[in-house]
Amino acid sequence: MPYFTIFASLNDISGVGNWIQEVFGNGFKLTGTPEETVIQPKGWFVRNKITIRVSSEDTNPDYFDNNIPGMMGFYQSIPFEDEELQYKVLTQISVINTMLAIETEKEYGPDYSKLFVELAGKAHGICFMPDGTLLDREGKVIVTPDGKSGASDFRPYACTRKIRGEDFSTEEGLARKQRTISYLKEKQIPYLETLPELPPLNELAVKSREEIARRAVALLIVIQYACDAEQEEDLGESRAFVKGMLKKFGVSDELTGFESDLLEAAEPDRQAAVNLVWQYEAYWALLWALGLLETLDFPNRTCDCDFAIKTVSSCRSFAEFLDKTAMRRPEHILDEADKIYRLHWACVNARIQGQPAPAGLNESVVMERRRALFWMLGHRDEAWDDISMDT
Incomplete structure (x- = not known):
């Protein structure tokens, strides 16, 4: 199944369900729970169901313990043409604590991609594509898998919890x-x-x-x-x-x-x-x-x-x-x-x-x-x- 993954740094995930409602509220039927939302297009001729699964360091610590180091290693190994951009990307990955895993039944086109990017924007997240390309919250390319810089003027974003500690x-x-x-x-x-x-x-x-x-x-x-x-x-x-x-x-x-x-x-x-x-x-x-x-x-x-x-x-x-x-x-x-x-x-x-x-x-x-x-x-x-x- 096609995938689109959003990684973010959030103090908590309580607002994610509201963001999903804001993005998909028109033209879609939403069911499920805040942790797993099923989004079905309204209309007779459109049948490409979307499932969004939300997890965080609090709800699924094993995932982040096992996968974030690998993600960090992958982007450390890429020969970035811009070393400063590599530093920014690695900084962003180091403060990731939330994942929105988006899955569709069929291949999705630009209309769906636009909605997914809009959701990433609300979460101040980055978009991870299956081939390793990273997009910013506006859908602009940050970096490609071969290290080429995209059009994004990317700056890392971290929630206060990650910067200063949860109980600061x-x-x-x-x-x-x-x-x-x-x-x-x-x-x-x-x-x-x-x-x-x-x-x-x-x-x-x-x-x-x-x-x-x-x-x-x-x-x-x-x-x-x-x-x-x-x-x-x-x-x-x-x-x-x-x-x-x-x-x-x-x-x-x-x-x-x-x-x-x-x-x-x-x-x-x-x-x-x-x-x-x-x-x-x-x-x-x-x-x-x-x-x-x-x-x-x-x-x-x-x-x-x-x-x-x-x-x-x-x-x-x-x-x-x-x-x-x-x-x-x-x-x-x-x-x-x-x-x-x-x-x-x-x-x-x-x-x-x-x-x-x-x-x-x-x-x-x-x-x-x-x-x-x-x-x-x-x-x-x-x-x-x-x-x-x-x-």
Whole structure:
């Protein structure tokens, strides 16, 4: 039978069933258990059943003890043309603790492969093909069996459990977690006692005031283009205006890969534009960290876009904007990050249970604030487009 295997590094596997539901919920009938899900296409003429078996170091320690060393040895023996890439691949393999083994009754085509890769993306996993080719979570080739590098700009991903140990705790992290839980109790918001602590401040690489300000200005400007793309406005004129503003403020080089791709696309993907417009909420958190907002309000409603725009549009240069800012203390940013982390869990938990988010929380607002707060802290050294949303 044809196979497709996803390897990942996860704190636990409790969310995998939800990811499978998100990927295969439309057009498929799902049965079985979280450990073994059977996925049957709906339709008279399509009969290629999928079975996904999920295991981890906790549920099947013998598999990982017996097979991960062999996998490590295989990729150590391959003559990589890029030694740095080999180091990254071996680092990734060393922190693998979860496997999603996908089996189909018949050979699968690109449509199925796309769904499998989407599932890998949700798990921050790598895809192992039967011939030994490794794909990243976007389906791009990391390396082929003969050691040739693919198109992937691959970086290893490890869960906090593998990096820091399952029971890692610090006095600072525990105190911060307990303060957040007290806050959640006051608002009658559910919480997970075992959700890990965030790292203490001395383990983080907090961005500078100028780095945050540059990200804020570049993001706000490119969001204006995304707004036009979403509404299918005259994109030629909009693109020229946005590029001019990026140049005026000296932040053209601050765009992320996702933002640059959207700006340069002949026909921008509308959903990608919508996703970028939502980053107004991430921008709002950047403004708060720069001292341009008195408080970061409870994330149950969207931000004031008019005010958000005026903070930059009222300035003639980046230097003028930077002069208006006053960086908040890093520990205050970390406090907010811990709060948003646990609020995000409450949103995800409610969604899994088929219930509305507690206290009127807006999960999209929560996720975008988390993006900005975690990025500013340098959490896991993740890039803006790659901030993990695991809970």
